[in-house]
Amino acid sequence: SQQGEEDPQALSIQEGENATMNCSYKTSINNLQWYRQNSGRGLVHLILIRSNEREKHSGRLRVTLDTSKKSSSLLITASRAADTASYFCATALYSQGGKLIFGQGTELSVKP
Amino acid sequence: SQTIHQWPATLVQPVGSPLSLECTVEGTSNPNLYWYRQAAGRGLQLLFYSVGIGQISSEVPQNLSASRPQDRQFILSSKKLLLSDSGFYLCAWSPERMYGYTFGSGTRLTVV
Numbered sequence: 109s110q111q112g113e114e115d116p117q118a119l120s121i122q123e124g125e126n127a128t129m130n131c132s133y134k135t136s137i138n139n140l141q142w143y144r145q146n147s148g149r150g151l152v153h154l155i156l157i158r159s160n161e162r163e164k165h166s167g168r169l170r171v172t173l174d175t176s177k178k179s180s181s182l183l184i185t186a187s188r189a190a191d192t193a194s195y196f197c198a199t200a201l202y203s204q205g206g207k208l209i210f211g212q213g214t215e216l217s218v219k220p
Numbered sequence: 221s222q223t224i225h226q227w228p229a230t231l232v233q234p235v236g237s238p239l240s241l242e243c244t245v246e247g248t249s250n251p252n253l254y255w256y257r258q259a260a261g262r263g264l265q266l267l268f269y270s271v272g273i274g275q276i277s278s279e280v281p282q283n284l285s286a287s288r289p290q291d292r293q294f295i296l297s298s299k300k301l302l303l304s305d306s307g308f309y310l311c312a313w314s315p316e317r318m319y320g321y322t323f324g325s326g327t328r329l330t331v332v
Contacts (some may be wrong), residue, residue, distance in 0.1 A: 141320055
């Protein structure tokens with residue numbers, strides 16, 4: 109079963125602009141993670157934010173988490189053509205074995 | 221450093237034929253191992269996960285099975301493939317529950 113729902117499903121921006129992707133989930137979580145997938149490839153782990161954290165940064169990535177609204181956002185600043193990929197959020201709950209449940213993803217296209 | 225190997229990269233199999241996909245992890249011991257399937261343009265569906273040798277948890281009742289004959293080896297099998305088994309199969313590992321996953325490069329399976 110799917111836990112996270114990303115919004116929008118697809119996003120097209122120009123190089124240099126910021127890209128914001130949102131994720132909503134249904135149940136309690138212990139952490140939320142974001143992954144990137146280039147076409148036809150495996151997923152790459154970007155960032156993990158725990159349920160007691162509100163914001164986390166990694167390079168040009170900024171992730172926020174609002175557990176009261178059961179939502180998270182991923183912001184990519186100063187986007188580059190190389191950021192073109194699908195982005196997935198995934199949630200983990202310790203009582204469910206900590207396995208990751210993925211959303212449907214946002215397809216990001218950054219035009220040079 | 222840890223690496224994950226998954227093969228083959230692509231596979232075309234006739235309906236009713238058997239399947240064996242292999243995933244191995246190097247550079248770590250007692251990893252948590254996972255098999256996911258991704259339909260075209262969709263999110264990932266967790267199929268199986270294993271926290272130790274011989275310990276397999278199935279998430280979705282279906283035509284597939286998994287085995288973990290060695291600590292760092294995870295095998296996905298089917299006795300008779302169905303058309304609906306087509307998809308992109310991804311193996312992943314994590315050092316413990318609740319950590320980020322490292323994914324293999326995936327196997328694109330087409331059942332004809």
